[in-house]
Amino acid sequence: MAPITDISQLDLTKTYTYADYLTWRMDEFVELIKGKVRRMSPAPRVRHQKISFRLNTLIGMAIRGGSCQGFAAPFDVRLTRATPNGDAQIITVVQPDLCVICDPAKLDEFGCLGAPDWIIEILSPGNTAHDSKTKFDLYEENGVREYWMVDPGLKNVVVCVLEGEKYRIHGEFFEPGPIAVHTLPGLALEWNEVFEGV
Numbered sequence: 001m002a003p004i005t006d007i008s009q010l011d012l013t014k015t016y017t018y019a020d021y022l023t024w025r026m027d028e029f030v031e032l033i034k035g036k037v038r039r040m041s042p043a044p045r046v047r048h049q050k051i052s053f054r055l056n057t058l059i060g061m062a063i064r065g066g067s068c069q070g071f072a073a074p075f076d077v078r079l080t081r082a083t084p085n086g087d088a089q090i091i092t093v094v095q096p097d098l099c100v101i102c103d104p105a106k107l108d109e110f111g112c113l114g115a116p117d118w119i120i121e122i123l124s125p126g127n128t129a130h131d132s133k134t135k136f137d138l139y140e141e142n143g144v145r146e147y148w149m150v151d152p153g154l155k156n157v158v159v160c161v162l163e164g165e166k167y168r169i170h171g172e173f174f175e176p177g178p179i180a181v182h183t184l185p186g187l188a189l190e191w192n193e194v195f196e197g198v
Contacts, residue, residue, distance in 0.1 A: 004023065004024040005025050006026060006028075007026060007039065010037055016032060017035065017090060018078055018093055029074055029095060032091065032092055032093040032094075033092055033094070033138065034091055038130075040095065045125075045152075047198045048152055051122050051194060051195065052098065054195075054197075055098055055120060055122075055194060056070065056098060058189055058194070059100065062187050063100065063184070067102055068100050068101065069100070069107070070098065071098070071100075071101070071112070073095045073096060073098070075096070075111050076094075076112070077093070077094050077096060077115075077116060078092070078093050079094070079115065079142045080092075080114070094135065096116070096119045096120065096135075097120055097121050098119070098120040098122075099112065099118065100116060100117050100118040101117060102183075103117075115143040115144045115145075117144070118144070118145065118184070119139055119147050120147075120148040120150060121148070122150045122152065124152075125153075135147075136160070136167065140162065140165070140166065144162065146159070146182050147159075147162075147167065148160070152195075152198055154174065156173060156174035157172070157174075157179055157191070158171075158173075159171050159173070159179065159180075159182070161182045174191075175191065176190070176191050176192045177190070177191055
């Protein structure tokens, strides 16, 4: 069978697994959401990248020397589900803009297996619904403890924290001041530093 080198070779109505995903040799980045292939947005805009770099720098400095590690896209986060016989099957592979993982056992040479502790998605035109609904639901059901949605256009940050099995919004930040990180007690990022130069 010929290797998959272009998304046009895939049947987008079919359900795929992580084993399939590993065989693909495409230049284009895709995500696998519950077995369905989803194209990633085109290359992010400058303001998206500015915010990503700022967050990456701020978080990296804050967690340096601790047990938690931060990663920026492209970075595979593989989420599992139980099959009827009790085995775990990977049918979801996402590439969050940024994530923090505090359990080193979840890391391997391919990325993260299981839910990161904290995920940040930076919204881009065309992916707002995907990040605020599809990924919100996906991260909630897979136990991501904290989820931030950062909107460069509105210059706001929505902070969602898992309480029980559901996310509760812990604030929407749209003006200068600290934004507490609930999964890393004692850490707060300053709004004006996140959006500096945007």
